[in-house]
Amino acid sequence: MFKRILIANRGEIAVRIIRTCKEMGIKTIAVFSDADKDSLHVKYADEAVNIGPALSYKSYLNIDNIIKAAIDKKADAVHPGYGFLSENADFAKTCHDNNINFIGPSAKTIEEAGNKSMARQILIELGIPVIPGSDDIISSADKAYEIAEKVGFPVILKASGGGGGRGMRIAYTKEELIEAFSIASGEAEVNFGNPDIYLEKYIENPRHIEIQLLGDKSGNYIHLAERECSIQMRYQKLIEEAPSSFVDDNLRETLGKTAIKIAKAFEYYNAGTMEFLVDKDKNFYFMEVNARVQVEHPVTELITGIDIIRQQILIAQGKQLDFKQDDFKIDGWSMECRINASDPEDNFMPSPGEIESIIFPGGPGVRVDTHIHDKYMVGPFYDSLIAKLVVWAKDRPSAIKRMERALDEFEIKGIQTTIPFFKKIFRNRDFQTGDIDTHFLEQKNLL
Numbered sequence: 154m155f156k157r158i159l160i161a162n163r164g165e166i167a168v169r170i171i172r173t174c175k176e177m178g179i180k181t182i183a184v185f186s187d188a189d190k191d192s193l194h195v196k197y198a199d200e201a202v203n204i205g206p207a208l209s210y211k212s213y214l215n216i217d218n219i220i221k222a223a224i225d226k227k228a229d230a231v232h233p234g235y236g237f238l239s240e241n242a243d244f245a246k247t248c249h250d251n252n253i254n255f256i257g258p259s260a261k262t263i264e265e266a267g268n269k270s271m272a273r274q275i276l277i278e279l280g281i282p283v284i285p286g287s288d289d290i291i292s293s294a295d296k297a298y299e300i301a302e303k304v305g306f307p308v309i310l311k312a313s314g315g316g317g318g319r320g321m322r323i324a325y326t327k328e329e330l331i332e333a334f335s336i337a338s339g340e341a342e343v344n345f346g347n348p349d350i351y352l353e354k355y356i357e358n359p360r361h362i363e364i365q366l367l368g369d370k371s372g373n374y375i376h377l378a379e380r381e382c383s384i385q386m387r388y389q390k391l392i393e394e395a396p397s398s399f400v401d402d403n404l405r406e407t408l409g410k411t412a413i414k415i416a417k418a419f420e421y422y423n424a425g426t427m428e429f430l431v432d433k434d435k436n437f438y439f440m441e442v443n444a445r446v447q448v449e450h451p452v453t454e455l456i457t458g459i460d461i462i463r464q465q466i467l468i469a470q471g472k473q474l475d476f477k478q479d480d481f482k483i484d485g486w487s488m489e490c491r492i493n494a495s496d497p498e499d500n501f502m503p504s505p506g507e508i509e510s511i512i513f514p515g516g517p518g519v520r521v522d523t524h525i526h527d528k529y530m531v532g533p534f535y536d537s538l539i540a541k542l543v544v545w546a547k548d549r550p551s552a553i554k555r556m557e558r559a560l561d562e563f564e565i566k567g568i569q570t571t572i573p574f575f576k577k578i579f580r581n582r583d584f585q586t587g588d589i590d591t592h593f594l595e596q597k598n599l600l
């Protein structure tokens with residue numbers, strides 16, 4: 154059993170991980186950059202090690218410094234959280250080479266699942282639905298048109314070197330495609346130093362729905378249903394909920410079984426997420442594996458009663474899952490708002506500064522995962538996520554009411570936050586009826 158875990162992260166997720174470690178009787182070692190020496194994760198951990206300057210690549214991305222801290226402090230295991238080194242196969246391997254358990258999947262799984270074109274090939278062979286398209290990079294506009302005819306318009310060109318929505322172009326006709334092809338390859342060369350592009354059928358107004366699963370090192374799997382993550386801006390999720398009002402029992406079972414099939418293909422162990430695009434007719438397509446705990450994991454925790462961080466730790470220790478798919482039941486509804494230090498009145502510009510005062514929401518069914526407090530300095534160095542406001546209620550309408558009540562109670566002075574923006578979204582009729590997709594905010598003029 155692990156006695157000492159080093160948390161290779163900062164902010165709310167470091168605090169979140171420490172909380173579970175404490176409940177499990179595991180000693181915690183925080184790491185921090187010069188910018189975070191007064192941070193809550195440092196205060197809460199049993200011990201803390203400075204791992205370098207504020208710039209991420211000199212501290213939270215500095216494998217050598219983190220491994221050295223883990224060795225010095227005799228950590229049995231490292232929890233990477235999300236972001237930073239959480240899906241870095243080199244880091245996972247370096248941990249193991251130093252006899253430190255990496256709380257995540259194997260380095261081999263991280264590498265294989267992270268390679269999009271290889272993963273696509275493996276999953277096609279298994280009969281997993283992926284978005285129809287070119288299985289390889291396309292060499293000419295003629296070739297692009299040939300494939301577009303096969304999969305049907307509209308189509309989308311994506312830069313191989315892109316990702317996160319960068320370098321994408323949509324075409325509805327042959328003419329648009331010919332033009333888009335030359336623009337896209339030129340842009341890909343300039344922006345990513347790699348002119349390669351591939352083509353997919355463009356799924357119009359899809360939903361982003363993902364399945365949370367757990368897999369142990371003995372090959373047992375269970376899925377914990379879906380999260381609806383369609384409310385996003387610039388490819389960043391803003392609101393997540395579980396379950397999804399769009400997913401019926403049938404689709405849930407199909408997505409769950411598909412997710413487990415994908416996990417098995419990569420010999421995946423740890424908590425993990427399989428992301429899907431789902432169209433209006435409920436056709437679904439695999440997008441990618443998230444080989445880590447995710448920002449939005451609390452909504453699944455609240456409808457299942459399962460502590461996902463605890464499960465990650467137990468799995469890393471080699472323990473088998475102690476529940477079965479048949480035992481699993483969804484209880485109620487949960488929603489999360491990712492509150493950022495950015496100004497919705499000024500194009501969501503980052504709004505660093507000192508928090509003068511803060512009043513947290515509370516009461517029945519309200520959970521706030523955060524590292525901020527009064528007099529906390531929100532710096533310019535890291536992601537602007539400052540708090541996750543998560544609610545649980547018996548059904549979706551009650552969860553919406555509860556979120557609105559909690560947003561009203563939440564008061565942060567000294568910096569601009571996205572709280573007013575969330576209030577606006579929650580007042581929207583279509584949001585309230587669950588009529589949402591990945592283009593919701595721009596299409597409803599909420600930006």
Ligand code: MV4
Nearest residue numbers: 284309317318353354355356357361385388591
């Ligand atoms: C798509 C798509 C529709 N059809 N691919 C955006 C980010 C990148 N990871 C993939 N993205 C998309 N790819 C096809 N063939 C629509 C999106 C998309 C999207 C996907 C997930 C979550 C939010 C999104 C917002 C806009 C577009």
